Structures are given as C-alpha cells and as structure tokens.
Amino acid sequence: MQTLDLERYLRANTHDYAACLAACLECVVACEMCADACLDEDNVQSLARCIRLDRDCAEVCATAARIMARGGPLAIEVCRTCAEACEACAVECERHAAHHDHCRVCAEACRRCAEECRRMSGSASGRTAAR
Amino acid sequence: MQTLDLERYLRANTHDYAACLAACLECVVACEMCADACLDEDNVQSLARCIRLDRDCAEVCATAARIMARGGPLAIEVCRTCAEACEACAVECERHAAHHDHCRVCAEACRRCAEECRRMSGSASGRTAAR
Amino acid sequence: MQTLDLERYLRANTHDYAACLAACLECVVACEMCADACLDEDNVQSLARCIRLDRDCAEVCATAARIMARGGPLAIEVCRTCAEACEACAVECERHAAHHDHCRVCAEACRRCAEECRRMSGSASGRTAAR
Amino acid sequence: MQTLDLERYLRANTHDYAACLAACLECVVACEMCADACLDEDNVQSLARCIRLDRDCAEVCATAARIMARGGPLAIEVCRTCAEACEACAVECERHAAHHDHCRVCAEACRRCAEECRRMSGSASGRTAAR
Numbered sequence: 001m002q003t004l005d006l007e008r009y010l011r012a013n014t015h016d017y018a019a020c021l022a023a024c025l026e027c028v029v030a031c032e033m034c035a036d037a038c039l040d041e042d043n044v045q046s047l048a049r050c051i052r053l054d055r056d057c058a059e060v061c062a063t064a065a066r067i068m069a070r071g072g073p074l075a076i077e078v079c080r081t082c083a084e085a086c087e088a089c090a091v092e093c094e095r096h097a098a099h100h101d102h103c104r105v106c107a108e109a110c111r112r113c114a115e116e117c118r119r120m121s122g123s124a125s126g127r128t129a130a131r
Numbered sequence: 132m133q134t135l136d137l138e139r140y141l142r143a144n145t146h147d148y149a150a151c152l153a154a155c156l157e158c159v160v161a162c163e164m165c166a167d168a169c170l171d172e173d174n175v176q177s178l179a180r181c182i183r184l185d186r187d188c189a190e191v192c193a194t195a196a197r198i199m200a201r202g203g204p205l206a207i208e209v210c211r212t213c214a215e216a217c218e219a220c221a222v223e224c225e226r227h228a229a230h231h232d233h234c235r236v237c238a239e240a241c242r243r244c245a246e247e248c249r250r251m252s253g254s255a256s257g258r259t260a261a262r
Numbered sequence: 263m264q265t266l267d268l269e270r271y272l273r274a275n276t277h278d279y280a281a282c283l284a285a286c287l288e289c290v291v292a293c294e295m296c297a298d299a300c301l302d303e304d305n306v307q308s309l310a311r312c313i314r315l316d317r318d319c320a321e322v323c324a325t326a327a328r329i330m331a332r333g334g335p336l337a338i339e340v341c342r343t344c345a346e347a348c349e350a351c352a353v354e355c356e357r358h359a360a361h362h363d364h365c366r367v368c369a370e371a372c373r374r375c376a377e378e379c380r381r382m383s384g385s386a387s388g389r390t391a392a393r
Numbered sequence: 394m395q396t397l398d399l400e401r402y403l404r405a406n407t408h409d410y411a412a413c414l415a416a417c418l419e420c421v422v423a424c425e426m427c428a429d430a431c432l433d434e435d436n437v438q439s440l441a442r443c444i445r446l447d448r449d450c451a452e453v454c455a456t457a458a459r460i461m462a463r464g465g466p467l468a469i470e471v472c473r474t475c476a477e478a479c480e481a482c483a484v485e486c487e488r489h490a491a492h493h494d495h496c497r498v499c500a501e502a503c504r505r506c507a508e509e510c511r512r513m514s515g516s517a518s519g520r521t522a523a524r
Binding site for chain 2: 287328331
C-alpha cells in the first residue's frame with residue numbers, strides 16, 4: 001500500500017483539504033483504471049456509458065485535486081461539480097459492479113470522493129473568499 | 132492567425148459545441164499566457180490573485196474543452212462551473228487591464244468564454260441526458 | 263469554421279509556438295472525439311488499442327499546448343514526447359481510416375501535430391534555456 | 394497522513410507502476426503547492442523561474458500519473474520526460490530550499506519522482522509494447 005503524506009505538501013490554509021484531495025486523487029486513478037479495464041471486457045459495448053463517465057469523472061477529479069493543492073480560489077465551485085461527476089459515475093459503475101470488479105472498486109472510490117467533495121463545498125464556502 | 136477547423140473533429144451530436152469549445156481553448160491559452168506574463172511584471176506581488184485565478188481558470192477551461200470534444204455526459208455541469216471560473220477571472224484581470232495588456236486580452240477571452248459556457252449550460256441541458 | 267487568433271495570446275518570445283500550439287489543440291480535440299466515436303462502433307473491441315492511444319495522445323497534446331502557451335521552460339522536452347505520442351496514434355488510426363472517418367480525421371491531425379512538434383523540439387532547443 | 398491504497402486500483406499488468414504513480418501524484422501536489430506558496434513570498438520576483446518549473450512539472454507529472462493508471466501504451470515515453478521535468482524542477486527548488494520550506498519539500502518530492510520515473514522508463518520498456 002502506498003502512503004501519501006499529502007499534509008506535508010499542504011499549507012496552513014489548505015490543511016483541511018487533505019482528505020478531499022486524497023479522495024480526488026484516488027478517484028482519478030480508479031476512473032482511469034476502470035475505463036481502461038472496460039476496454040478488455042467481452043461486453044465492452046454495454047460499458048460505453050461507463051467508460052464515458054469514467055473519463056469525464058477522471059478529468060474533473062484531476063482538476064479538483066490540482067486546484068485544492070494550490071489552495072486555489074475556485075476550489076469550492078470545482079468541488080461542487082466534482083461531487084456531481086462522482087455521483088453520476090458511481091451510479092453507472094454500480095450497475096456493473098456485480099460483474100466487473102473494476103467497476104465495483106471505481107464505484108466505491110467515486111462514492112467516497114462525492115462525499116468528501118460535498119463536505120468541502122458545503123462547509124468551506126467562506127474560507128477561500130479572503131484570498 | 133491560426134484557423135482551427137474544429138467542426139471537422141466534432142460529431143453530429145456535438146456540432147453545437149463548436150463555438151463554446153473554441154472559446155474554452157482560447158481561454159486556456161489566454162490564461163496560461165497571462166499567468167506567465169504576470170511573473171515578469173515589476174508589481175508581481177499585486178498580481179498574485181490574478182495569477183491564481185488564471186491558473187484555476189485555465190484548468191477548468193481545459194477540462195471543459197476536453198469533455199465537450201468527447202460529447203461527454205458531464206459537459207453541461209462542467210460548462211456551468213467554467214462560466215463561473217471565467218467570470219471570476221475576468222473581474223480580476225479587468226482590474227489590471229489598463230496597466231497590463233496581457234490582463235486586458237485575458238479578460239476579453241474570459242468574458243467570451245463565460246458567455247459561451249452560459250449559453251451551453253443553459254440551453255443544452257436536455258441534450259446529453261440521453262447518452 | 264472557428265478561427266482562433268492564438269497569436270494575440272502569445273508573448274514575443276513564444277510567437278513561433280503559434281502553429282505548433284494550434285496543431286496540439288486540434289489534436290486534443292481530434293483524439294478526444296475519436297476515442298468517443300470508437301465507443302459507438304460495432305467493432306469496438308478491435309478498436310481498443312486505438313482508444314487507448316487516442317486517450318494518451320490527447321493527454322500529452324493538452325500538456326504540450328498548455329506548456330507552450332506559458333512559454334514554459336520544459337516546452338522542448340514535452341514537444342519531443344508529443345511528437346512520439348502523435349506518431350504512435352497516427353499509425354494506429356490509419357489502420358482503421360478506411361472504415362471509420364473519425365480515425366481518418368484523427369490520423370491527419372496526429373500527423374500534422376507530430377510534424378509541428380518535431381519542428382519545435384528540433385529547431386528551438388536553444389531558446390527557452392535562457393529563461 | 395493520508396493512505397492511498399493505489400494498488401487496489403491497478404490491474405495485474407500495471408502493478409509495478411504503483412510506486413511511480415504514487416510519486417507522480419505526490420509531486421503534482423508538491424509542485425502546485427510550491428507554485429502557490431511562492432506567490433506569497435516577499436521575493437516572489439526571484440522565484441519566477443521556480444514557479445514556472447513548478448507549473449510545468451505539475452502538468453507533466455499529472456499526465457504521467459493518469460497514463461500509468463490506465464496502463465497506457467505511452468507510459469514509458471511519458472515517464473522519461475517526467476524524469477527530466479522533475480530533475481529540472483528539483484535543481485531550481487533546491488536553490489531556494491534554505492529560505493523556503495515549500496521549495497525544500499517540493500525539491501524532495503521532485504527527486505523521488507525523478508528516480509521512480511527513471512526506474513519505470515528504464516526497466517519496463519519492453520512491457521507495454523504488447524498491448
């Protein structure tokens with residue numbers, strides 16, 4: 001298991017981003033992996049929407065992670081969208097979770113990330129405004 | 132002047148993304164350029180928030196452009212956030228537009244992109260749902 | 263047809279990036295579109311490698327474009343890798359060009375981008391060193 | 394400390410990417426954080442090159458991480474470039490390490506990532522060719 005000591009990379013004003021940032025990074029990896037693994041399945045045609053959502057979700061999570069790492073002024077807005085992206089991807093992946101382990105694993109990563117992003121965008125909205 | 136024939140790369144169901152996609156690509160370039168140019172200014176410290184918004188805005192516009200090029204299922208949500216990002220960046224760049232040409236040019240690109248993204252996320256919300 | 267006036271966004275020392283930057287942006291769009299279009303084809307399983315190269319190539323082209331827009335110090339190295347990525351993607355897309363128009367269009371964008379990136383990484387290697 | 398169980402997201406043929414992937418993700422975070430932290434320093438003008446390399450390095454590391462997570466066919470080439478990017482960024486950050494803790498932390502992340510990427514691009518060159 002890899003241990004990322006993300007907190008040492010975060011500044012004082014971004015310390016409480018750490019859990020959300022980690023969840024976004026995990027979700028990028030899970031989505032990229034799932035999209036790729038789907039391409040090797042026999043029923044790849046029935047996984048087209050799953051691949052599409054994996055791709056979009058990876059994109060949004062990567063953006064959210066990078067903006068949080070910066071303590072960027074737009075982190076709240078991006079986390080809000082990221083929660084929606086993860087939610088949509090989780091719903092689709094769960095449909096295939098019984099048959100494909102990569103979908104099950106990806107759905108779990110998406111659920112965790114959606115929850116963290118909702119927490120971030122809900123509770124932290126007053127914080128970056130001052131920068 | 133470079134002419135990008137983006138429409139030849141877009142599929143039937145993404146044809147009306149072309150103007151918004153082009154605006155996002157221009158805005159990525161404008162924001163990356165502006166952030167870099169700010170670093171050479173004498174008053175770089177007073178441009179810190181401008182650089183930060185340039186960076187976040189570039190990130191969001193790049194994501195929006197790529198998701199639109201795919202006809203991705205999350206295009207609407209991402210364009211909505213992109214409009215907010217561009218709006219915030221435009222407001223800050225306009226504060227420096229009289230003194231720095233790169234800020235003036237970037238503000239214009241952000242304004243155009245915000246408008247296109249609002250149009251996309253407002254009028255097209257029923258369209259990608261079917262995929 | 264969209265006209266991107268990229269040159270107005272580029273600074274003096276990055277003016278000769280304009281053609282390469284435009285080719286990279288076109289290639290991002292072409293690769294994202296092709297990967298997505300492949301997912302709707304009956305023979306999607308035989309297009310798995312095409313989708314994989316489209317995805318990787320889009321990633322590398324987007325990075326190259328953004329770094330060039332900044333006039334970033336690593337532009338030369340990234341353009342060298344981008345030329346390789348585009349070459350590999352072009353070769354694969356050309357195998358399917360007779361049957362799928364999106365592969366033909368993408369192969370052309372990749373060829374152009376590979377050529378521009380080779381030109382950039384070959385001729386400009388002494389230029390960014392001074393920054 | 395955040396623990397990323399990246400291995401559960403990786404497929405059989407990408408298991409040995411795990412350490413390099415983790416190093417790239419850490420380096421993205423370190424570079425984004427350092428670039429942002431530099432903007433708050435009194436001597437920000439003397440940190441312009443550091444910010445530029447941080448930005449380019451973050452871009453390349455993010456691309457490398459995503460392509461490795463996919464087990465993408467271009468992982469070797471991208472890791473080779475990533476090693477160069479990290480090396481260049483480490484050298485610059487080390488120049489400021491005595492005065493700025495974010496530069497010291499970033500330099501360490503860049504060194505680790507450069508080493509992992511060299512290992513990947515050196516030892517694994519025959520592996521992805523078969524895909």
